Amino acid sequence: xxxxxxxxxxxxxxxxxKEFCMKKIGVLCFVLIAFSxxxxxxxxxxxxxxxLWPRTQPVVTVGFGAGGGTDxxxxxxxxxxxxxxxxxxxxxxMEGASSAVAAQHVLNRPADGYSMYATGSxxxxxxxxxxxxxxxxxxxVSWHPFSGPGALIVRTDxxxxxxxxxxxxxxxxxxxxxxxxxxxxxxxxIEAVLGIAGTSSPNYVTGGSCRNAAVAVIAGDVHxxxxxxxxxxxxxRSGDLRAIxxxxxxxxxxxxxxxxxVVDVLPGSDNVPLLSETWPFMMRRDAPAGHIEKLTExxxxxxxxxxxxxxxxxQALEVVAYHGEDADQFLSFSEAGYSWTLWNAGLGEKNPxxxxxxxxxxxxxxxxKSAVY
Numbered sequence: 001x002x003x004x005x006x007x008x009x010x011x012x013x014x015x016x017x018k019e020f021c022m023k024k025i026g027v028l029c030f031v032l033i034a035f036s037x038x039x040x041x042x043x044x045x046x047x048x049x050x051x052l053w054p055r056t057q058p059v060v061t062v063g064f065g066a067g068g069g070t071d072x073x074x075x076x077x078x079x080x081x082x083x084x085x086x087x088x089x090x091x092x093x094m095e096g097a098s099s100a101v102a103a104q105h106v107l108n109r110p111a112d113g114y115s116m117y118a119t120g121s122x123x124x125x126x127x128x129x130x131x132x133x134x135x136x137x138x139x140x141v142s143w144h145p146f147s148g149p150g151a152l153i154v155r156t157d158x159x160x161x162x163x164x165x166x167x168x169x170x171x172x173x174x175x176x177x178x179x180x181x182x183x184x185x186x187x188x189x190i191e192a193v194l195g196i197a198g199t200s201s202p203n204y205v206t207g208g209s210c211r212n213a214a215v216a217v218i219a220g221d222v223h224x225x226x227x228x229x230x231x232x233x234x235x236x237r238s239g240d241l242r243a244i245x246x247x248x249x250x251x252x253x254x255x256x257x258x259x260x261x262v263v264d265v266l267p268g269s270d271n272v273p274l275l276s277e278t279w280p281f282m283m284r285r286d287a288p289a290g291h292i293e294k295l296t297e298x299x300x301x302x303x304x305x306x307x308x309x310x311x312x313x314x315q316a317l318e319v320v321a322y323h324g325e326d327a328d329q330f331l332s333f334s335e336a337g338y339s340w341t342l343w344n345a346g347l348g349e350k351n352p353x354x355x356x357x358x359x360x361x362x363x364x365x366x367x368x369k370s371a372v373y
């Protein structure tokens with residue numbers, strides 16, 4: 001009996017000690033789990049803090065439709081920048097008033113680095129004179145991956161062989177002339193050319209896009225057209241179209257065919273290539289400096305990637321990689337050129353002089369940069 005009692009006490013003690021140990025292990029496990037969670041949470045928080053956009057994904061609002069010149073110029077560079085930054089950047093399209101609607105939308109958003117805007121330098125440079133939105137280059141920091149020269153195109157079997165042939169036919173009112181629309185890059189480029197040549201404006205036929213204007217030339221609906229070269233270069237390669245000149249500073253090779261520069265065929269046109277359009281994405285200048293610096297870093301890296309160089313070559317685009325002061329200088333001169341060309345062609349609502357916008361001949365970066373530097 002005594003022996004049985006000792007046995008029973010021993011069992012009770014063992015069970016008590018086992019239960020006590022299990023409780024200690026449970027407490028220890030809880031502490032370890034809590035500690036691990038704290039470490040993981042802390043690491044995650046630190047990782048989120050290191051992101052450029054920790055709150056949500058940023059948005060680039062493209063002021064034209066999907067598949068257009070601005071859209072197709074911006075998306076490849078944004079994709080490369082995403083890889084460098086390790087973050088997603090959403091690109092959305094918001095058409096209207098030659099991208100003025102998108103510009104106003106972004107201007108109405110907080111300047112917190114989460115909202116960007118993409119457009120063509122041509123329509124952007126005419127906003128104030130056209131009267132669509134009261135903004136200019138001083139409100140924005142911009143990054144320009146490519147420049148797209150314009151080209152004067154005709155059908156391969158056209159009787160127009162030279163720029164003089166086209167200008168003479170315009171003077172005689174014998175030409176239906178194709179453009180994508182009024183106030184966009186190619187329209188302003190041809191108006192600049194006509195102004196230098198002393199030729200009046202032709203009968204314009206708008207196609208809605210440079211691609212449509214090129215197709216209209218092939219179809220014989222118009223006799224000639226001014227387009228962004230990238231929209232028609234495949235037709236030139238295939239032999240359906242012939243380019244009389246391009247607005248590059250030097251001649252341009254398309255396969256084995258050399259297309260002359262406007263500078264070589266029109267005396268006094270040295271500044272015309274400077275009006276060739278770019279397709280920048282922008283951020284408000286009062287956005288956080290850290291966002292602007294990091295985006296610039298990512299942009300410079302992206303522009304050096306082989307995929308970007310190959311894309312530009314395939315699309316007849318020139319890699320310019322404007323950023324910082326170079327981008328500001330380009331847009332400042334572009335505004336001078338576009339504003340006065342639009343005004344002189346009777347397409348502006350407000351005189352550029354109202355905004356102290358100089359003419360191209362009067363423009364000086366040393367003067368203009370004082371607005372922000």
